[in-house]
Amino acid sequence: MFSQSVFRTLLSLSLSLVASPLLADTVWLKNGDRLTGTIKFFDGNKLLLQTDYGGAIPLAWSKVKTLESDRELLVKEDDTTGERAKSLRAGEEGQVVLVNGEAPRTVELASISQIMKPKPVVEDLTWRGNIDAAFDFKRSESDTDDYDLDLKTQARHGRWRHNATAGYNRELSDHVVTTDNWDAEYALDRFLDEHWFWQGRLEYKRDKVEDLERQRTVGTGPGYQFWDDELGAFSVAGLVNRTDYEYANGDESNFYAISGKWDYNRYLLGKAVEFFTTGEVGKPLDNVAEYTFDAEVGLRYKVTDWASLNMKAEKDLVSGGDSESELDETRYSLGFGVGW
Structure with a gap:
């Protein structure tokens, strides 16, 4: 009984450690660098990535190869058209895949004007x-x-x-x-x-x-x-x-x-x-x-x-x-x- 309890505890800990990096957003740059953190927003020029190792890092959008995120994000291609993607999946260079429960849609990074976390009407404090x-x-x-x-x-x-x-x-x-x-x-x-x-x-x-x-x-x-x-x-x-x-x-x-x-x-x-x-x-x-x-x-x-x-x-x-x-x-x- 004791051994099963220990085994389950170690298994849960191992799974959490393995899964933790998957929760982070990932940005691939054209020079081959790969950065992980939390995508805060993008507004036509800079992508702001919040990291544990370097704080908030602004990245030039023209240097981004592709990116991915498991969080829901609002992706706008112009001032009026926006899609609440349930997640982002890495695509080919200069592209990203919007996953929204239906057929995934590939969009060009150059066509995106804004990326940000959707804000609900009612929030906690x-x-x-x-x-x-x-x-x-x-x-x-x-x-x-x-x-x-x-x-x-x-x-x-x-x-x-x-x-x-x-x-x-x-x-x-x-x-x-x-x-x-x-x-x-x-x-x-x-x-x-x-x-x-x-x-x-x-x-x-x-x-x-x-x-x-x-x-x-x-x-x-x-x-x-x-x-x-x-x-x-x-x-x-x-x-x-x-x-x-x-x-x-x-x-x-x-x-x-x-x-x-x-x-x-x-x-x-x-x-x-x-x-x-x-x-x-x-x-x-x-x-x-x-x-x-x-x-x-x-x-x-x-x-x-x-x-x-x-x-x-x-x-x-x-x-x-x-x-x-x-x-x-x-x-x-x-x-x-x-x-x-």
Whole structure:
């Protein structure tokens, strides 16, 4: 009895060890190299292969001979035509075989525009985010210190998505504070289907230097998720908001407004570079101001799987109101960050 138990244990272990390499995706290159790992995505130029021995490796598509995978992958030959292949089988040079339960179909690698893992409508908990920091110190006839810190994180579970952002900026000129503000926002999305969602959000801004000391906004409205996959994401939302202003002289004002928000990011060059932009344009309903505009745009360059360099520009504008509510700030920053 003991010997049979030991034999079964050893047999199971042996089979698992033998089968493990089969679970890995394989890429053959035209120079004869053979690489194993997990195919993350392909987007017309670079195939990103995640490996245990070298991290994420971008491979030039023109150098790929063929490839195979036992996982389900979405293979697109143009912007509208795509096939969810249950597996990929190696073919002749410059070809791959799509296996989908019917007759396998051979396609030319040159005809493929994208390969990525299909994303289900409802997922288990996923969490991602990044922290960007920038510091600038200048020592001359006029000493300046500039500190900038930004946090953005997102968690998704089933049809619920939690979005949180926070930022802090402080500048000193000859030890005199010229800028000192911070802001935070939380938004909760409830997905109605694969694309449409309903959002509720809370936002707070605090400025210790400008006349407009505090801004509080509560809003709700529909949104639409155009895509959210390995290559990036793009969503928009239209909100009805209630905003309260508090000024340094003690005055207060509040108004209702409609606004449009966007959140876009796109990975380039085998996910080595990320372009991103977020923002909101609003129109008060009682003509306190002609419009409000708050946006950022920038680039991140990944140094490692978790560390990056970043460059961005931010604009905060309140236009058309009285002199107390006017605001026009533009900031540029260059720094480093971490992501997960």
